[in-house]
Amino acid sequence: MFKNYLKIAWRNLLKNKGYSVINIGGLALGMAVTLIIGLWVYDELSYDDYFSKKDRIAQVFQSQTFNGETSTGPAIPRPLEMALRDGYADNFKHLVMSSWSNPVYLNYKEKSLSKIGNFMQKEAPELLGLKILKGEKNGLRKVNSIMLSESLAHALFGDEDPIGKVIRANSQYDMEVSAVYEDIPQNNSFSEMEYIMPWEKYLSLFEWIKNAEDQWGNNSFQMFVQIADNASMAQVTSKINDVKKNVSEAEAEYNPQLFLLPMKDWYLSSSFENGKQVGGRIKYVWMFSVIGAFVLLLACINFMNLSTARSEKRAKEVGIRKSIGSQRSQLVYQFLSESFLVVLFAFAIAVLIVLLSLDGFNDLSRKEVVFPWGNPLFWLFSLFFVLVTSLLAGSYPALYLSSFKAVDVLKGTFMAGRYAGLPRKILVVLQFTVSVAFIIGTVIVMQQINHAKNRPVGYDKKGLVQIPVMSQDFTGKYDLMRNEFLASGAVVEMSGSSSPTTEVWSNRAGFNWEGKPEGFQEDLAWTQVTPEYAKSLNLEILKGRDFSREFASDSNAVLINETAMKYMGLTDPIGKFITDDAIEDPFPPLKIIGVVQDMITQSPYEPVKQGIYAYDKHGNTSFYNLRLNPEKSAGENISIIESVFKTHFPAIPFQYDFVDSEYAEKFAAEERIGALSAIFTALAILISCLGLFGLTSFVAEQRRKEIGVRKVLGASVFNVWNMLSKDFLKLVAISCFIAVPISYYVMNGWLQGYPYRVILEWWIFLLAVVGALAITILTVSFQAIKAANSNPVKSLRME
Template sequence: MLKNYLKIAFRNIVKNKVHAFINIAGLSVGMAVAMLIGLWIWDELSFDKYHSTYNRMGQIMVTQTANGETGTFRSTVVPLSAELRTKYAGDFKHTSLFWGGAHILAVGDKKISQNGGWAEGDLPAMLALKMVKGSYAEFKDPSSIIISQSVAKAMFGDADPINKTIKADNKTNLKVIGVYEDLPRNTSFYETRFLMPFFNKNNWWGTQTAAWDNHGCSLYVQMGDHADFDKVSAKIRNITKPHFKMNDETIQVHPMSKWHLYSDFKNSKSVGGLIEMVWLFGIIGVFVLLLACINFMNLSTARSEKRAKEVGIRKSIGSMRSQLINQFLSESVIFACLALVVTLGIVLIALPAFNHIADKQIAIPFGNIWFWLMALGFTIFTGIIAGSYPAFYLSSFEPVKVLKGTFKVGRFASLPRKVLVVVQFTVSIALIIGTIVVFRQIQYAKNRPVGYSRAGLISVEMNTPEIYGHYETMRNDLIQTGAVEDMAESNSTTTEIWSNNGGFDWEGKPAGFDPTFGTIATTYDFGHTVGWKIIQGRDFSRNFPTDTGAFIMNESAVKMSGIKNPVGKVIRWNKQDHVVTGVVKDMVMESPYKKPVATVFMMLPGWVNFITLRVKPTMPMQEALKKIEPVFNKYNPGSPFDFKFNDDEYTSKFADEQRIGNLATIFAVLAIFISCLGLFGLASFVAEQRIKEIGVRKVLGASVANLWRLLSTEFVVLVTISLLIAIPMAYYYMNNWLHRYEYRSAITWWIFAASGVGAIVITLLTVSYHAIKAALANPVKNLRSE
């Protein structure tokens, strides 16, 4: 019986090549999208599962209320680790502080910049790092270091690195005691390429063992074997209150299983995060696959009259309906299996580009038996879904009526097909509208005035001791190269605010009011270098010796403080008086989707660790960098010239939304393609069915335009109905998405108008080929048999 099913299926494929091509192409594209999304979702859901301690690892999260807003963040205080380890030893197996960032590693004349961090001795065991050489047993030794395989290769080539010395940041000599396997991309510690002992004399954070008010480190914990995350979180919730003056601070343990997908907090509760994208793209994948299945259903039922006699004959010679259902389902499964072969080819070709867009390193696991079982199951399921409606529909024909020639499909036989076309275009149009809204939001934020000039700004981290203390001479040397307009130092780049502080006091300050300001230490020339805009008072100036320790406030800081006419006012902070010399326009230094942070800029040259310089706009960047690099090599010989363009750093803030937009665009285009593929097949069938009607109308004087309109109107009506459903649905969901952002664009009427016009134009282009072809056909030839 199965052999017979296969023979009939392949005969039908050969006999109806166009029909078969459209079905296989549609299913292939739909299955390819579903497979790509499935691989992406699997990668997201398996994030951090590389670590065998996945189910017992956690991170301490801190919740504070500042300036009337409650926020939960990862930065905590150094003494908390010892407090948890000693007072709650039964709940925590290990605790470890971590301070990560870029560092300079040097062996002889070889110097590289790599991301790593200072960590307490338990972290390697907590992460279950897979050692390929040596061990981390002696990691608590302040002079030790463990490195990844890639760092070992870069620093030592094929030589054994164990017991070799690496100099970190040109000041710390460390002995390599172990080499661990590079972590995969879908781990939170992927960029951590080496670990150094936290309590090393050259790690400033290691000296803050009694600083309960200085947040800056991450604290990771491994729970005891029988400890419950929620119960332990409740137990330690208020542990910092006796030590920290902000008595509203609470802490909790955030499980590793939620770090990646549930990273958003509201009122100290985890409320979601990337899991929303997983659900979104999962739903998109299901719908795109459904669109392909709808094509199969539509084309199969549309050609029902072609196979009606086959059904009638088979029933008349004894075939049961269940046998016919099995036959048609087997045909659709064969189509799906053929589509799977094409799908794997599409995915192989598309995967590199998909990885680039999604920022992943996904590969098809051909060697994994579970992949093949899931792929086969997914294919059979798709075939059954695609063939279910045609199978039950075709098998229901009555043999007597079919063989007598009195069988008619009925006036409502096309209604299910029309409903399915409406579903197809509803999904496609909704995806188009969503894509436009996402890109408008990105562009809206990109076009936001940032309050300074990003073009030509370069940032260099001051990562070795040698580079400190040469500000004036280094600035002069850089300006004399002719490539640099100005240079300044600060404790943050223009795209981040690394420090936030309270404890400010001034005359007239309300009792109990203790605002938190972003605090940026600068040198004299910071304002001129970044191009900020003074709106009151003046900039820092060497002409005023009293500017040492002076403040400049931004608009948001003035508004939050309530100080009227702040220029010349005295603000007391850290037991010292600071005079406000000016007010600058708000600069967007953190998220471009949020309101600017209330910030105080301070003349504190001893508190800086970044150099910002502006390249002259008249000089090509590559030529300028060639002139700048020797100056840095002169003052910072222990480090390679490692710089970042501020414009690129700002643009990277849009990466998540850009990624969503790019993926949504691809899926929207493929959804439209699949829908149009089905529409093309249906238009071909409709034109074929009405060929005699077209001949009669043409003989009676109908023009080509009239006939084109006759055949196209039905499809335009269906797309119009899709628009009426898709527009309110897309508006509802995209409006909710936009409300995640404080700074957001509006959803305007032209988005829907453009999507609607676009959908109708695409529909007309798709069906016009068959409509015009039928209208131009010779009516004599088509009516000869009448």
């Protein structure tokens, strides 16, 4: 019986090729979008699945309150380690202190590479469950050992056995390769960690890290833990929060709160607002899941509309089948089998579309999503997906068409009924409600991105290049390199800074100044710079003056930004002093000599942070900031700069970044979301137009005799077009009336996550409404004009 159903279904598909192509094409497009989104969502939700102990691993986070506002992050003080080991050891299986990810220059023979990795305690490989390919599992037990990723080992040693080989790090110290571990896949934390060096080595390299052993106020480290088998995250969090009793009185005023953030939340739910976890990237997972579901629903609605549009043609078939004994259930199975066949073909085409577009999708989303050919669960889900879509798309046409009465159909008195078209109209209203909401949402996302992009950055990022100089080789050579670069003609100005131009690496508190309110809890961004910093960035001095090498006293001077001046309550800050006995003993007062224009160094969607720029008198430069010669091309300038660099540092790889490119990266995540939303919106509109085309076909077919009579009585093509079009414009107008308030509510809520955000303006909604109406007119016009130009003789004759 089922075989017979499929044969008839196949014949009907071949008999009505036009409808079949539209039906299958529309469903294929909707299913392809749903499949791609499904693969993306799966990749997001499976983040960190590489780590077998994912459910037991966590990072220690800390919340601190400054003047009533709570900030949360993973930075913790070094003394916390011993406090946890001494008092709470039973709650942890592993506890690992770690540096932040650091770029290090690695040299072996003639090869020199710059790679990112971490200094970590010896339990790190066990905590992370690294797959050791060569060497010893406990590869961090010796202070001069180094563990390499498989790709880095191959890059340095080729086919040689790396175990036991000695690598020169930062031209300063030798490290012996103790192990090679499998590369951590991209959709995982630590995927960029290409080396691990012992924590003890880290302590031996920097004096300030040794001194931080008992400094509860120095939050410059990370800590990863694996909780004990008999413990839960909530239990351990409630216990370790008691550690705050160890902090000094000065630190206690910031009310530090410790808690564990499970690894499963690192990627998707790591956003905090005033100390509360408020989600994060998970909102995009939900957003695209909803988009995928709606796009598939739109495609299914098309199938319903196109199937019922042919109702009168199928009515006689139903009448004849019923007259010779077919039961309604048999007819339902027949129509569902047609639906299944269409969906099956559509799924095959959808898979082909996904395969052809996956590379482009990966480039756009910066993913490495692969089609899961060998995953039986995927194919099981796909079968379920096809069956559900078949039922979803075919249930209404099957129930509707099988409900026709045989006597009425065969007597020629079949009428669809006054309200027979109502369900289809409701479906089209639903389609365009979704499409208009998508249009509004995409426009607002783009508006928000452009709003942040057009925000004044405060400095001239064009033609500005930064070079990382975090090796001992650069110590004491700033003046030499500045003179060399300026003499080369490729650079018109150069400065040094302890942080990159587009980030803040250090925040400090504990400052005092004249007029500071009692109990005020300050939090200031701290950057050490050379005297040429403002000149190299074209940073405007608003009050006072810039640093000058001619004044020896400037070694104890600072610049502050506009926000800091307001934050500190200083109306006339020039000449005022800032003190902080915690930094040095004795600590000389810092004199404010100038106020610089605010510059965006963190998120462009956030307010500018209050900042201090201190004269770098200790050589803490981590970056060279080079202003390129505008009279030469960027390529020519970079070539000259590289030549000068290699002359002085032949063993160090030449690295540089254009600051405008680094700044553009701050918009990358939102731009990817915006681009994907735009693509899916365009596809949703296309699918909705197919649905509208189906309803137009249905109405034109239902009213063909009326159109014939009107034409015989003298109606023009415009009269017929207007008669058919106005009903559809009403439907779309209703869609807009529903979509506008819904999209306003949703997008206004989305924008609340951005302190610096666009204002929702009326023209955005008007643009979406006008666009939807224009698309409706274009779509309807094809069928309306076709019906208006048809021969009335054919439509009026009795069949």
